[in-house]
Amino acid sequence: MAETEPLYIYNTLSGKKEEFKPIAPPFVGLYTCGPTVYSDAHLGNVRTFLTFDIVYRYLTFLGYNVRYVRNITDVGHLLHDADEGEDKIEQRARMEKIEPMEIVQKYTNGFHDTVKTFNLIPPSIEPTATGHIIEQIEMIQRIIDNGFGYEVNGSVYFDVKKYSEQHDYGELSGRKIDELLEQTRDNLEGGNEKRFFADFAIWKKASNETIMKWPSPWSEGVPGWHLECSVMSTKYLGPQFDIHGGGMDLKFPHHECEIAQSVGADGINPVKYWMHGNMLxxxxxxxxxxxxxxxxxxxxxxxxxxxxxxxxxxxxxxxxxxxxxxxxxxxxxxxxxxxxxxxxxxxxxxxxxxxxxxxxxxxxxxxxxxxxxxxxxxxxxxxxxxxxxxxxxxxxxxxxxxxxxxxxxxxxxxxxxxxxxxxxxxxLGLKAENEESESRGLPDELMSLIINLRNQSKDNKDWATADLIRDELKRLNISIKDSKDTSTWNYEN
RNA sequence: GGUUUCGUGGCCGAGUGGCUAGGCAGUGCUCUGCAAAAGCAUCUACAGCGGUUCGAAUCCGCUCGAAACCUCCA
Structure with a gap:
């Protein structure tokens, strides 16, 4: 393989294509936001995962040693408002009247089936949010220690205002913090624990009824949604890694918050190349x-x-x-x-x-x-x-x-x-799909018998019989195609 | 309302300051007992109006239209 041309990647951070230079070649760290396993992945979800399947495949093809991390969000992703609604998985569990972890297992299994169907290569590491509660608590503590987090009634919020005084909150999505306030359709309503409308929860105190919750220095509760990606990418790829991918719709606020959390906790901008796939x-x-x-x-x-x-x-x-x-x-x-x-x-x-x-x-x-x-x-x-x-x-x-x-x-x-x-x-990860030849056995042999009989008719120029066989098979949704010296068959859809 | 992106031929979709995208469909042809399949060839384009330029679909401005984000969403 001629390894001369550089690889160019469109980096959302700069808004242009940049030459790809791994931090520590031949290793490449690739992180993609995975699914929240509270329901079936639909086709639009598949598109995004496919995009990064191609990235993974191609980097590997180029000879890089890629560690591909794609998480499973199994807690902390709240309905409606990221910081106010009920946990998606809990809500689903209530609806289906089963344990939250049963929901997680069910839809994780389904997700795995789906990505396999479309021939996506499994990631190197597929970490779960619930498996990294301790690390998340540690990261929250670092954020608080650095003055970018504050606790209210057992919940901890990220102090966006404070952060934006020293850092550029909005560098990824191109938003300006002061404009955000005016532009937000629903501004701060009453009864909110946040000091500033753009603050977001990094730990949320759980109610008594909540099943999925963990002890922490602040309360029994759950980690914020944005936090898990920061924690798991840092844990497995280091405080700064090469490529972070996800859907366009995660750019703001999710990925913006990830940057803020990492910078807030460790003082390092976590990602060199941000890639965003567009919507179906x-x-x-x-x-x-x-x-x-x-x-x-x-x-x-x-x-x-x-x-x-x-x-x-x-x-x-x-x-x-x-x-x-x-x-x-x-x-x-x-x-x-x-x-x-x-x-x-x-x-x-x-x-x-x-x-x-x-x-x-x-x-x-x-x-x-x-x-x-x-x-x-x-x-x-x-x-x-x-x-x-x-x-x-x-x-x-x-x-x-x-x-x-x-x-x-x-x-x-x-x-x-x-x-x-x-x-x-x-x-490109395409593969042959000869569904009609899947372990056919008997039908295969029957068909070759029929085709042989028909070929005899053809040899005898008995077109009527040959056509009859073809027409009758067609009624059974089997089509015969003659080429020069052989005939093939397949089921019609 | 704000931010951003986009508007390409019958359809899907690339690309780009001057040189064929590609796929599908259509049309013609080849192959063939017929049919189908397959192969080959080929047509139609760059939302509108101004501007910059020797030259723009490609750059700039405006108009119209669409979408995404600003709330959970891949």
């Missing part, structure tokens, strides 16, 4: 549970949802996402998914052809520029749509060789195969 939209509007326009992965695959004309395979969805830049919104539609389905098939057909090409004395295609182009586009802030475009240029080449219009030598074919293997499977 439906008819131009953000997919979200509250709007009722979200659907779950299994609904997408089965097609069992009012917004869906049909089901789409996980790899179709993965390909669909990769056709857009992670920093752009991508709009869901059935047309777009159908297009992705066909595009993916075209790509995969060509990849499969690679094993069947005949070798020649010379090579008449330009493999070098294909390889260089793909490297260039991936190193330009993980530009997967351009990379796919290059790979489709290569598809033309492959087909052309297959049609004997171009030629390739043994060595070059090996390079081409390696290239597609690397990019399609390793970097």
């Amino acid at each position: 939209t439906v008819n131009g509007t953000k997919m979200s549970k509250s709007l009722g326009n979200s659907f779950l992965p299994h609904e997408l695959i089965s097609g069992d949802h009012p917004l869906l004309d049909q089901g789409y395979s996980p790899m179709t969805v993965r390909f669909f996402f990769l056709q857009a830049n992670y920093r752009s919104t991508i709009d869901f539609s059935n047309d777009a998914l159908v297009a992705a389905e066909k595009g993916l098939k075209r790509l995969m057909n060509a990849v499969n052809l690679l094993d069947k090409l005949t070798i020649a004395e010379k090579t008449t295609i330009d493999i070098d520029s294909l390889i260089i182009s793909c490297e260039k586009s991936m190193k330009d802030d993980f530009n997967t749509p351009i990379t796919l475009a290059h790979l489709f240029d290569g598809v033309k080449m492959i087909n052309s060789i297959n049609d004997n219009k171009d030629q390739i030598t043994k060595t070059d074919l090996k390079r081409l195969k390696d290239h597609y293997f690397n990019y399609v499977f390793e970097i």
Whole structure:
């Protein structure tokens, strides 16, 4: 692998693409905000995790030793207002009449199934908030000791006003603290324990009924939502690490608060490169549970949802996402998914052809520029749509060789195969989905029997019988496709 | 209301101060007993109005439109 071109990453902190320089190469620390496991992850959630799956895969491909940390939020994420509502998991547990930790387990399992379905590589470490209560309490103490936290009635708040006198609260999201006050739609209402409207809870005293709570120097309570990411990233990646990812909607306040907490506790700006993935939209509007326009992965695959004309395979969805830049919104539609389905098939057909090409004395295609182009586009802030475009240029080449219009030598074919293997499977994380061949056994043998009989009819030019077999199978949702000397079959969806 | 981003051909989506994005659909062709599939070729574009420039879809301004964030959200 030619390791010459630098990698550029769009850093939210600066608002531009910057050359990626790891703090301690060959090691790279990558942290992504994981799910709050109080309900099923929907497709929009999947998109963000996919974005960082690509980052992880590509950095690894480049030879970096990546430690990828993605947390599970299993406590502390409150409803409605980050500091006032009920814990999401507790509320859900009450609704389903089970233990909060059962909720956590149930939806953690579901999340793992989902990410596996879409072929996401598991993180190196997947820490939970409840597993790091002690560390969170320690961090709160450091924040208090440094004068950036204060206790009121057993709860501890981060003193944003004080912090902003010495530091830039808003450096990530571009907000100005004094403007924030006027711009906030709902300003401070009465009965609030906070000294300043922008302060946020880092420890919240729990009510008597609350099941999930822990002792602390201030009260029995729960840690604030923003805190866990600061604590766990620091613990596993150090006080300063390379890349922090998450959805665009977490930029403010969540990530802004993370910075403030780390600086407040340890005096170090925790992250060199902030990356934010954009939203999945439906008819131009953000997919979200509250709007009722979200659907779950299994609904997408089965097609069992009012917004869906049909089901789409996980790899179709993965390909669909990769056709857009992670920093752009991508709009869901059935047309777009159908297009992705066909595009993916075209790509995969060509990849499969690679094993069947005949070798020649010379090579008449330009493999070098294909390889260089793909490297260039991936190193330009993980530009997967351009990379796919290059790979489709290569598809033309492959087909052309297959049609004997171009030629390739043994060595070059090996390079081409390696290239597609690397990019399609390793970097973009696509995989073959031959669902019809999954442990078919008997049907497979029956079908080859039928196809053989039909081929005999064809050999005898008994078209009526051959067509009858094909038509009758079609009624059973099985389609027959004749190529030059063989016939293939598959289930129709 | 504030902040930010965006408005590309039938659809999805890149990119960029002058040079083909790509995928899907459409059209034509090849292959084929027929069909399907597949392959090849090919058409339509840069919201509107001004400005900067030799030249702008790309830079600047305004208008219109959309979205995200400012509340929990990936």
